[in-house]
Amino acid sequence: MIAMRRLFSLLTASLAMAAAFTAASSFAQTPPDTSSSSPGDTTSASPADTTAKIVRKVVSSDGTVTVYEEAFPGEGTEGFYWSFDKEGELARLLDKDRRDDKLSPIVDPFGFPLVIPDSIRTLRDSVRTVADSILAVTFDLGHGFDPLFKTAYIELKDDFQLNHGFETSYLLNPKASLNVNIDDQNQFNESTRKRRDDRTITSGFNFKFNEDMNSSLSLTRADNRQQRIATKPGERDSLETQMDNTSFTGRVQARRPANRVAGILVGDADGSFGLTASQRNYENRDSRGKSNQLAPNWSLRLARPHQDGKVSLDYTGDYGRARSSENRDVDSLGTTIGEVKTDTKDVNFNNGVNASWDQKFGAWGDSRLSGSLLRNRSQYFSREPTFAGQQETRSQTGNSMKATLNLTPRTGLSIRTNGDLGVSQTEYSLDHNKFSNILTGSADTEINYDSWQGGKFTVKLEQTYEDRDYLNTLAGQVKGRKGSVDFKQKVTNHVDFDAGYFIKLDQYLFDDFEVNKTDRDLLTERANFVVRYNPWALLSSSVRMEVRQTESVNIHPEKSPDNKTDETYLIQPSYTLMFGKTNITGDFTADATYSVFDFKEESNFLIRRFETRQKWQQALTPRLSTEAIFTYELSDEGSYVRSAGSDKRLFSRSREKHRHKESLEVRYTPLAWFRMNMLYRQDSDETFNVRERIERLATERDVYELSGGLGVQKKITRHVTLDVDYTRTQKRGDRISEVERSYYNVRASLEYQPFSKKQEKEGGS
């Protein structure tokens, strides 16, 4: 109840803030209407940048992710502005012929690879999830006869992998097709001496009755096996796990638009019914078993669109009856016994209902309200040592509700609010102690305001709550609160700044404070300020300042002596110089981290660090470029001791560390599909112990690395594609392990498509 009140208070605060913004924004000046088009290398600008049409120069693209030069400092990530074409990516993933194409690498102007930022990668993953969900319910008969053979060899240091694949579909007539997929993977790791073999074969028959009804039959066989290869003469290889699964599925899918019940429109209906018969055999170190199951499964989706909205209802379920048997060699205490056989009859089911209502409110808002119910049960042989080999039943229930409200009261102001509430319960028939009943609730709001020149203001608030009802000492509540404020402002054409503040509190409150002594709070705060200045086109610079604080509070007196607060202060100036074919970047970081113990001042600690990194990139010719990187780090650490006869605490250094790294890489790309590179790297560090201000060398480490590589990505003929990425590395140094003294990293794949789509088109024309 208290939790609900707190959730309510957060939502109230969020809504109050939203209301304040809405009211305040009505007084703000309306920005000029500067909607811009985005042809060629021009991208549409965010509302913050709408004062002019921004023309950006493309640096690199893989088709849907594009990297541009920054139009103004601080606009992008590490000097580049990234964009992602969601619609293009979805279209690519839904196109069977393009879905598995290898994407072009994204590189900087000197040909060196760039890492895609997390924000773009997350977006890309979400688009892939959407595409997968669309493909899962899409009935595709395929086109013609289009077999594809794939083979790949991957060697990464001491890990070796060989993959083979074959996939084809054959259109028997306009209403029927056959398809076969074979995937075979063999892997061996020299360090763990583990060999793993996986194979999956799927064959299917698809039949289309009409546009609204289709059916499929499929037979799948999957084998997985892991062995540990003998390491000594006389020792035998040992089987660790082996499993095979064979399943046969028949399925009918149908849809019927605009259904009516008693004259009332209930909407479009999509439904399916299937029957799966499966057999699973398995063997591990102490048991062997098998399970046969017959399981009907079904789904129904009703969707009724209305003006500016949609209501939908989804129901999916399955009900399986199985016979299982298992032979065990080890009893519940781990003692080897004679073989014991157990036979069981299992009933497994899954049922889920989800209802949702989407509504748009003109141009200023939209909402989504959804609720779901889940009921699942599965029976299996327990793996818990106490109940090993006995039939266990796991029953799960779950109810949840979600609400989302997005508002755009005026141009440049958007408010997004979400609320979730859910209860889930898991029960075990044998292992009662694993019972759990968890109530979860969360609410968050995000306000973005960017309707003035060159600025953006973002506020986020989030609260989460979990009430964990367990039958052990972990029962209790977990509370989380998060808040952040970010402000970005372009001051002049050459100067802009970012300022941000973030705070997060995690609290663990256990029901039995005396038995579970780990009641704790963890508070994290961060404030940062970045100012950027680019006086000329060839020079850009910035200074970043940051203060971080992490407060670890253990509540119980047995744990509280270790309570501490870590405070970090950081300053980092950096610059970028661009002279045509030369690019020089550098940064200088100084930081200090204080660990302050609440109850043990003698343990207080300080780490000071200075680091500089300088990078020089040079294009020697259009196809040849180099990159040199130099890094130097100096750090020392120590604690505070109270001097004898005085109350003052003085910093006493205990250790000093020097580290320097240098690397030089040359890249040569004589042809668009062929690339070569050589890399030399040196990494050295020395650690000194400091006692009574005298430094003594404690450890010294030098590592030298030379590697050469080449890359080929080419369609050799109309039907054969080759993709190779090869690197050989040699390392030298006192503490280099045998595994990494000299090794190869190889990724080579060959694809053969004898009747590719391209040939069909040419043949037909």
Next chain:
Amino acid sequence: MSRRIISRPGGLAAAALLILIQAGCGLFDTREPVEGEGGQSFWQPPTSPEIIVRNLEVAFENGIFNDYQRALTADFTFHPDLADSLDVEGGRPGAFANWTRDVETETAAAIFATADSLSLVMDPPSQEIIGDDRLLKQNYILTLQTVGGATIYAGEVWFFVRPVAGEWYIYHWEDIATSSSRRSWGFLKGNTRPGV
């Protein structure tokens, strides 16, 4: 004119901040701890890969789960041995799914709670360099002592660690089942994860 344009959002920002502060009053206050005696300063500043693994080890043995959590990065992942994965998930589908830092910490706390005492012995690591990161490979023996007796888990752990502003943190953990007579720590984790 431009000054006016900027001054309004400035005022607005101040108003929003005021509301945020109002809304946040008391929300981010930590609780008052009960002062105790002793303590062993388990957490060492993780200035080397070995120290962060040692921090995790002693935090687990002593049940200091703020420290256990702090040893792991926010994008932490765990990968069990295939034999354990097939074995455990054969009965508990989803036992290893979406294994995040929070799941790892909660599972470690659950293991800690099931035992009267817990001992973790790890061999000195062998270290490999992977770009700026390090891979530490260590054999381990984990002993859980309960009223019913001692249960021993053994195997090999691979910790992938990376430097963040001069300090090292664990971002990936692989468990390798190497013993033919003992279950692995990964198996224990999959079987103990609460709420699945």
